[in-house]
Amino acid sequence: MATRTIQDLVDGLEAIPERSFTRDKVLQEIGRTVIDPGSLRPYMFFSPVHYTRNLVYGNDLFELIALGWEAGQASAVHNHRGQECWMGVPVGRLEIRNYRLVEHDPVARTCRLEPSIHFVIDPEHPTAVDPAEPIHSVHNLPEYGGRAVSLHIYSLPFDSCEVYLLDKGRYLDMPLHFTSRFGVLCPGERAVAASPSPAAL
Numbered sequence: 300m301a302t303r304t305i306q307d308l309v310d311g312l313e314a315i316p317e318r319s320f321t322r323d324k325v326l327q328e329i330g331r332t333v334i335d336p337g338s339l340r341p342y343m344f345f346s347p348v349h350y351t352r353n354l355v356y357g358n359d360l361f362e363l364i365a366l367g368w369e370a371g372q373a374s375a376v377h378n379h380r381g382q383e384c385w386m387g388v389p390v391g392r393l394e395i396r397n398y399r400l401v402e403h404d405p406v407a408r409t410c411r412l413e414p415s416i417h418f419v420i421d422p423e424h425p426t427a428v429d430p431a432e433p434i435h436s437v438h439n440l441p442e443y444g445g446r447a448v449s450l451h452i453y454s455l456p457f458d459s460c461e462v463y464l465l466d467k468g469r470y471l472d473m474p475l476h477f478t479s480r481f482g483v484l485c486p487g488e489r490a491v492a493a494s495p496s497p498a499a500l
Contacts, residue, residue: 303331304338305450309356309363312452317360320454322427325385329425329452334389339448341482343493345369350439351478351490361454367478367490368393368439368447376412376436376463377473379428383454387425391439391447394419395426398434398463403470410470412463420449434463446493 311328342353342365351367368391376398386395395418402411412434420426428435439447462473478490 301332302335304335305342305355306338308334308450312361312363320360322383322430325383325452325454326425326427329385329387329450333422334387334450336390336448339365339389340493342479343367343448344478344484344490345446345493346478346490350374352476353479354477354481355450357456359455361452362456364451364453366449366451367493368449370439370443370445371441373438374436375473376434376465377460378434379453380457380460381433382457383430384428384433385425385452386420386428387422387450388420389422389448389450391445392419392421392443393447393449394438394440396436396438397429397432399432400434408470409468410463411468412465
């Protein structure tokens with residue numbers, strides 16, 4: 300499959316009119332070509348403590364974020380505040396685990412979830428979050444044997460999400476922070492940039 304740069308993807312997304320910025324249209328744009336990993340190097344930060352969130356581009360309609368995953372890292376079970384989300388993995392592969400919300404009490408902040416489907420995304424298989432089952436977690440499984448970089452498009456942008464504590468039957472609001480913005484590490488962050496060597500990935 301042909302490749303293009305991350306800037307090519309940004310240009311393609313910007314060219315979609317707001318009224319046409321739909322689940323299928325954006326997924327088609329993401330899957331049109333594989334992203335050249337070399338073009339992602341300004342946004343490739345990694346941390347041994349937690350996956351990183353690196354802002355590539357943002358406007359009022361959408362934001363594009365590159366997430367850096369060390370082997371074995373995973374996200375919490377979370378939602379996206381009812382916003383649309385698309386995911387691609389130009390480097391490595393990731394497992395997505397969906398959950399079905401069975402009970403939800405916004406006053407007591409309690410919940411009960413059941414596991415649903417799980418699947419793998421890789422450079423040739425992007426995905427869109429199913430609005431019927433928007434709660435999920437993301438895993439760079441140890442057996443995958445290396446780092447991964449995923450691209451996430453959110454529309455509309457949001458700055459917090461609900462995180463679900465499965466073992467406690469509760470959920471909480473979690474503010475979202477960036478590790479880097481437009482290739483520059485944010486103050487106080489200790490993540491490291493990927494080496495220019497392809498072997499570093």
